[in-house]
Amino acid sequence: xxxxxxxxxxxxxxxxxxxxxxxxxxxxxxxxxxxxxxxxxxxxxxxxxxxxxxxxxxxxxxxxxxxxxxxxxxxxxxxxxxxxxxxxxxxxxxxxxxxxxxxxxxxxxxxxxxxx
Numbered sequence: 001x002x003x004x005x006x007x008x009x010x011x012x013x014x015x016x017x018x019x020x021x022x023x024x025x026x027x028x029x030x031x032x033x034x035x036x037x038x039x040x041x042x043x044x045x046x047x048x049x050x051x052x053x054x055x056x057x058x059x060x061x062x063x064x065x066x067x068x069x070x071x072x073x074x075x076x077x078x079x080x081x082x083x084x085x086x087x088x089x090x091x092x093x094x095x096x097x098x099x100x101x102x103x104x105x106x107x108x109x110x111x112x113x114x115x116x
Contacts, residue, residue, distance in 0.1 A: 003101050004040040005059055014098045024092040027063050035059040056104025061096040068092050
């Protein structure tokens with residue numbers, strides 16, 4: 001089972017038990033995060049596509065770490081003018097371990113089990 005999640009203006013494929021590097025999120029290490037903008041959920045041959053999001057679906061995860069990616073060098077030069085400029089940039093990211101992908105049907109069965 002996997003899902004397509006939208007966060008930080010990008011879409012990512014997530015699976016339970018795998019980690020994901022996304023744009024920098026707020027929150028401490030080992031805190032929970034919930035992605036509720038699920039574009040698509042695929043479970044074997046069954047799939048649900050949202051318009052634009054799947055109603056009642058969510059992906060839960062745990063923040064593993066906050067870090068910066070490798071440095072990207074930006075070099076600008078104008079020929080015959082003596083203009084050179086060198087800059088570096090390191091984009092921040094958050095690594096999230098996906099614990100659970102839930103659909104609306106799973107939420108209903110969990111709520112029924114918790115009421116009993």
